[in-house]
Structure formats: C-alpha cells, structure tokens
Amino acid sequence: MGAVQSAPPKTETNQGASQSLALWATDNDISAESIAEAYELGLKDPKTALASEKDKINYGLSEGVTVGKYVAIDCEMVGVGPGGHDSVLARVSIVDFHGKQIYDSYVKAREKVTNWRTAVSGISPKQMRFARDFDEVQKDVAQILDGRILVGHDLKHDLECLALSHPVRDIRDTAKFHNFRKLGNGRKPALRILAQELLGVEIQSGAHSSIEDARVTMLLFRKHKPGFDVDHANRFAPRVNQASTLKGSKVKRK
Template identity: 40%
Template sequence: MSTLLLNVSLEPPPGTATPPRCQSALRHQRFLKRRRFLERRRLLKEKQLPPRSAAPRKDKRPASREPQEQPCVPPVPPTQTGAVAWVTPAARGKGAAARTLPSEEELLSEFAAGSDAGVARDLAKVVAVDCEMVGTGPHGRCNSLARCSVVSYHGDVLYDRYVRPPCPIVDYRTCWSGIRKKHMANAVPFQAARKEILKLLAGKVVIGHAVHNDFKALHYSHPRSLTRDTSRIPLLNRRAGFPEREAISLKRLTKQLLHRDIQTGSQGHSSVEDARATMDLYKVVEDEWEEVLRRTPQTD
C-alpha cells in the first residue's frame, strides 16, 4: 500500500484582515496613549480622568485566563463651532470671554511630533512697539504721543503714523523725537490713532524698551504676562557685559550686542528703527528668557 501524506497549513491565507479582537486592542492602546497626553496638558475634566486607585476587592470568581476586551469609549460630538467639548471648556459666568485653546487635531499632531507643551509660539502674535513723545502742558513737561510704530517679529512695519496730541504742543523735542511742526499737518488725532494701535497690541506679546513709557503715552495698560521689556531683562545686560540690575539705554545695548548704531545725527530718533532694534535684542535671549518666564509665571 502507498502512504498518503497530507500537508495542512493552519496559518490564515495572505490578505486576511486582522481579527476584530486585535483591532479593538490596538484602538484601545492608541486611546490610552492619547488620554495620557491630554492628562499631562490638564485638558480633561474631572469626570473624564481615570478613577483613583482604591483598595482591590476580593472577587470570588476565578480569573479568566483570556484577556477581556475593554469597552469602547464613544467619541465626543463636536460643538457648533467645531471645537471638541472636552478640549475647549465653555466660559464661566455671564459675559465671560471664552479662552481659545488648541484644537484636538493640533494637540494630537503636537503629541505625535513629541514637542514639549508651550514651546511653540505663534510668531504672528509677537510685536515690538516704540513711541516718540512731544512736550505739552505747563512748560512742556507732559509727555504726549506724537508718533507710534509697531513692527512684527520679522521687522515688518505694521503701523507707523504721526499722532496729533489733544493738547497744544509746547516743545517738539526734535533732537530726540524727530518730530517737527510739519508732521502735525496730516497727523492722526490721538483717539483715532490709539484705537488703531490697541487693536494691534491686544492679545499679543509686546516687546519694548522701557515700554511702560510707551503704554503711558497711549493711556493703556498691557497684561504683564504678555509684556517683554528689554530694559529689564538681566540676561541682556549680562550678555552685553553690563550690571544686571542697571537700566541700560537702547542705543548702548544695540551697539554692544547687535553692533549697530542707532539714534545718530541731528534728525532725532526713528521709532521704526528703535522698534526693530528692540525686537532684535529680544531675539538674542528669547529662548532663555522665555524659559525663565515659564518657570516663574508673571501675574497680571
């Protein structure tokens, strides 16, 4: 008699789909990974956080050797504005402004890229401002805005206009301000200019040198957490070889660190030139200074 041999293969044929049980386990692993990332960002509500560890209960039933499937978590439906409910919480209180938070896609893309929270910033929301003042009031001792310039992170001019003060000008201070009587012929009235400028500054990180003087001329108070005053950054003074607590002029810092000469000649200062120099000085210590501010948050 001849021997009959049978070749039996137990492997699934090629192209067979992954069993549903394996697909469910993979989806659950991805869900847990994303949830841990969102927990670190503190963007989950209390009821969405995993339950706190409690004392294990004694179960008389014998434990099954087979792994049990985890229940699927239903997706959270998006709101009318397209934001996910558990990512963008609603504003509390009547009239409260809702804070804009990153979308789910942005968070997950940041998670996939492995970037640290808060490192990446929107450079479109970083501007530098410089104002030139003239003297008004008794003996011209009051500072009044006569020109304002706002530049972007890359030095592009966003705003540069001459401003007509509400009070008569007593001293043009031309050798410092560069303002002359002819500049007031087509100058923008103070209130109109102020409205335009504040629209540019609102919600942005504002760089300036002794910037409190600029805000005072604008009759404006900017959030401290969004203000970067290059006259009060010890790292800049240290880089330039000056005492850390000493207020150094913009001209000296620019010469020492950027090797540029500004505020020269008899024509007076240029607010555009000064704003660009201020932004460039900030960039010298930007990463280090922002890290310092992250460790010691500023209160408004």
C-alpha cells in the same frame, strides 16, 4: 493613545521657508514665528534688518500684513506744559516678529506743544499737518496689541502715553530683562547701548526713529528669546496650592 503629529518636511536652513513647509505649519496650527525661530529663517544681519527703504512713514495700518503672535512697539513724545517737561504721544510705530512694519502714525497732541524735542524725537510742526487724532490711533493700536505678546524697551512709558494697559505676563521688556542689566551699570540699560553691545549696530546718533527702535527691540528679543522664555517661565510658573496637600488627611488640633 495620543495624537501623532507628522514631522516637518525638510528645508534648507536660512534660505526661506519652502511652500511645503508653510503648508505643513498651517495644517498643524504652527505659527510663522515658530517656524522662523526653529529654522533661523529671516534672522538676518542686524544692519541689514534695520534697513528702512520700504518703510512707509505715517501710513497707518499696513495693507496685507498678517499680524502674528509677537509685535514690537516704540513711541516718540513731544513736550507740553510749562517748559515742555510733560510728555505726550507724537508718533507710534509697530513691527512684527520679522521687523516688518505693521503700523506707523504721527499723532496730534491734545494740548499745545511747548517743546517739540525735534533733535531727539524727529518731530516738528510740519509732520503734525498730516497727523491722526489720538483717539483713532489709540483704537488702532489697541486692536493690534489685543491677545499678542508685546515687545518693547521700557514699555511703561509707551503704554502710558497711549493710555493703554497690557497683561504683564504678555510683555517682554528689554529694559527689564535681567541678562541685559549688566550693560546698564545697575540701572535700566539704554536701548542704544544694547544695540551697540549686543547687535553691533549704531542707533539714535541723531533724531530717533520709532520704527528703527521697535525693530531693534524685536531683534534683541529674538536673539535672546530662550533667556526671555526661561525668565517668563520662572516668573509665571503655576504655584502649588499648599492647601491641596492636606486633602484627604486629618489635621489634629490641640
């Protein structure tokens, strides 16, 4: 006879999780993200969700944050080498399922910066005075990402500049999600376009904010999570081993 799981206590939708609901979730090993998804808790108007008054720029790892199953990341790059055409990491930001800041840091370039790209990146030599070493940031980010679902936009570039890898089955990339491709005219849709068309918010009108961009990708993922889940299930569904169908039968050879 299977185990019987108690039903969740009643709660007011969109009013925040009650204490009894939180305790029930903990007792039944259910994540805060699952509760938020089921009861639509904390999924506010996008314009409100992107508010950044409480962000702590270059703070490093936020204090007292319990990192859940899902995290979203975005990086800003600057140019190195002749003409500044090659990109290196200059800032990395990570937020949780609810868009709360988990990590933010400027990163010292390991070679001479030849193009700060300030108009786009928002990075200038001034910020680099307080930047952390690349190795320190890489270690911190690797620990945060370990064992979690990673959300982002065109994540290949973010992971490359961090010199990190992540399991493909644990990635949710808004640039590759098939339901969004129509907004890119056959190409990868720009995050700015997705934010405008699907969330009704304007971003990247000036210098980019990696925290804001990470929040946008998480909002896009949350709003379209059922589609992402179906896409993931189709891509990684267990395959039937055809050889197993021959077990116990005799195959005659000519």
